[in-house]
Amino acid sequence: MMRSILLVDDDPHILKALTRHVGWDNLELTIAGSAVNGTEALELFRELSPDLVMTDVYMPGMSGLELxxxxxxxxxxxxxIILSGYEEFENARQAMRWGVSHFLLKPARVEEIEGVxxxxLLELDVQEQKRRLEERYKLEIGRxxxxxxERLLMELLTTRYSAEELPEERLxxxxxxxxxxxxxxSIQLNRPPRAKKLKEREWQLLRFGAGNICRETIHSRLAGYPSIQGHVLDYSEDMLVILLLDSEAEELSALLTEAVQEAADKIMNYIQLQAYAGIGAVKQAMHELIDSYLESREALLSAEYQGTGLVYTYEQYGGKNQWTLEDYSRLLQQWNEALLGKDPGxxxxxxxxxxTRLxxxxxxxxxxxxxxxxxxxTALMYFWNACCPVRTPPMTMPQFLQTVSDFPTWKSLTEWMGQIFPAYLKAAFSEMGVKRNRLVDSVRRYVEANYNQEISFMGIAQELHVHPKYLSQLFKRITGENFVSYLNHYRIERAIEYLQSGQHMVYEISEMVGFNNPAYFSQVFKMITGRSPSEYLNA
Incomplete structure (x- = not known):
């Protein structure tokens, strides 16, 4: 990289000597210009923008120090670089205040000048490299x-930390x-009968649209509140979580309620997707975020059973109201559904x-x-018998009934429940691990029997009586690939067999292996084999 230098000295002989005898070409330096005083040098610097300057100290008009x-x-x-006579050297030391670290005494040998x-130039190269690394680092950090x-915020929704475990520098x-x-x-997206018939890609587009609506709504609502940060998290397949973090003292509860109501209405009007929401109480510290989130899920239960397109706050339908047995029945239904899905999360x-409610x-x-x-x-016992039919449970129903009746207060009872239920769940999940390969084998057998038809992973999960998210994670963990990839590879393997038989046209084979669109079949075929079906036949 060729750089440029500005030479400044009131002695024309020195300027001429520097120009003739220094090996500028070997140094990859060009002389941008020369000046005989500081005033002229300053004008040339502004005009030519050289990479470095070499100047004398004493000159008429503006001195080298002033320059x-x-x-x-x-x-x-x-x-x-200061090029100074011996008697001027003490004065030149003042330039150190301005960061000058290179001095040459007149008369200086060419080798000394070139060395400096x-x-x-080496320092300039190092600075340039450092600047590029910093730019690259900032770019990567930005990505x-x-x-x-988002990963930290998701972690704060599922893991309880103390205030000391969340240092300010990390945030x-x-x-x-x-x-x-x-x-x-928490915003729950409810798949109506129409949406349940959609292919997975179409459902994902609806989810993407709902997320965008929430982000745009939050961005618009917070335009006049510079102290508030808004975050929208894709929490699960059908759940979005909105977080507002306020560094001052705005009216956060009302603002969040209005924003969520607007987002739910737009989701319903724009993409015809039902949505209902629950809002947690306002908290004062980052480690309490999990509490507000859990309260939003509790309020969401009221939204789910009262109607769609509505927003419910924890203050209205959560901890501040007395819960009746009917209210608890909603939680019991959620508990039964979760146990039936066998999804540990x-x-x-x-x-x-x-x-928490108890x-x-x-x-x-x-x-x-x-x-x-x-x-x-009772629901937990059904779950245990389904997961561990030949294993004795930690506690039988008669034992449980006797123990429960012995507790004199709700507090002691709920504390004991907080010990016995996790123990049951951990033992059941451990037993479920033994059966995991059987579930994956069942998925494979289903594909072998039905690959020529339209296959819904949701349908497979329902047939196996497991939660689709759990089955999807399990399948990928054991096979090393997701279900769609596995299905496509299996179909293309069967397609190759049909191609090799020479008895079918490409469009016929497309339908025979479950692809309704021959063009899409050819794209998948080429993506997996590296050749189109016709190229494969001609090879």
């Missing part, structure tokens, strides 16, 4: 920061403002909501709480 001071104010990083120039930030690095208050909202999540219930009689606990345990 250095002026240049430093305009360009703090500019390399400046090489040192300066990964949203992912890292600052992820550009998350330290909030004075925060709140969470969903089971743990609803259990935490239920246990721990906060100071109003219902102990007999009512006991009734709820018996209902929870």
């Amino acid at each position: 250095t001071e002026t240049l430093r104010e305009q360009n703090p990083e500019l390399p400046i 120039l090489r040192e300066v 990964t920061l949203p992912y890292l930030r 600052g690095y992820l550009q998350i403002a330290i909030p004075q208050q925060l709140a969470a909202a 969903a089971i743990w999540e609803i259990w935490e909501v239920i246990h 721990q906060e219930d100071e109003q219902n009689a102990i007999q009512d709480i006991q009734t709820v606990c018996v209902g929870l345990f």
Whole structure:
């Protein structure tokens, strides 16, 4: 890379000697210009923008020291070399205040001048490399920061931390403002009968559209609130979580309620997808985010059973109202559905909501709480028998009933429930691990028997009586690939067999292996084999 230098000296012989005898070409330096005083040099610098400057100290008009001071104010990083006579050297030391670190005494040998120039050029190269690395680093951080930030926020929704475990520097690095208050909202996307018949790609487009509506709504709503950060998280297949983090003291609850209501209405009007939402109470610290989120899920239960397109707050339908047995029946239904789906993540999540609700219930009689606990345990026993039919449970139903009746207070009962239920679940999940390969084998057998038809992974999960998310994660963990990839590879293997028989046309084979669109079949075929069906036949 060719760089340029500005030479400044009031002695024309020195300028001529520098121009003739220094090996500028070998140094990859060009002389941008020369000046005989500081004033002229300053004008040339502004006109030519050289990469470095070599100047004398004493000159008529503006001296070299004054020139250095002026240049430093305009360009703090500019390399400046002082070429000074011996008697002027003490004065030149003043230039150190302006960051000048290279001095040459007159008369200087050519080798000395070239050595200093090489040192300066090397410093410039190092600075340039550092600048490029910093730009690349900032670019990469800009790409990964949203992912890292979302991962931390998702973690805060599922893992309870203390305040000390969330240092401010970690939040600052992820550009998350330290909030004075925060709140969470959960939006459930409900697949109506029309949407349930959609192919997976079409459903994902609807989910994507719903997420965009939420993000645009939050962005618009927060336009006048610079102290509030808004985040929209794709929490699960049918769940979005909205977070507001306020570094000042705005009216967060009302703002979040209005924004979520607007988003739910737009989702219904624009993409005809039913949505209902629950909003947690406002909290004061980042480690309390999980509490607001769990409260939003509790409020969501009211939204789910009261009607769609509505927003329910925790203050209205959560901890501030007394829960009746009818209210608890909704939680029991969620508990039963989670156990039926056999998805550990969903089971743990609803259990935490239920246990939190029980721990906060100071109003219902102990007999009512006991009734709820018996209902929870009854469903848990069915789950145990389905997962571990030949294994003795940790506690039988008669033992459970006797123990529950012995607790004099709701507090002691719920504390005990917080011990016995996790123990049951951990043992059941451990036993389920033995059966995992059987589930994957069942999926493979289903594909072998039905690959020539339209296959719905949701349908397979329903037929196997497991939650589709759990089955999807299990299938990928054991096979190393997701279901769609496995299905496409299996269909193309069968298609190759049909091609090799020479008895069918390409469009016929497309239908025979489950592709309704011959063009799409050819695209998948080429993606997997590297050749189109016709190219494969001619090879």
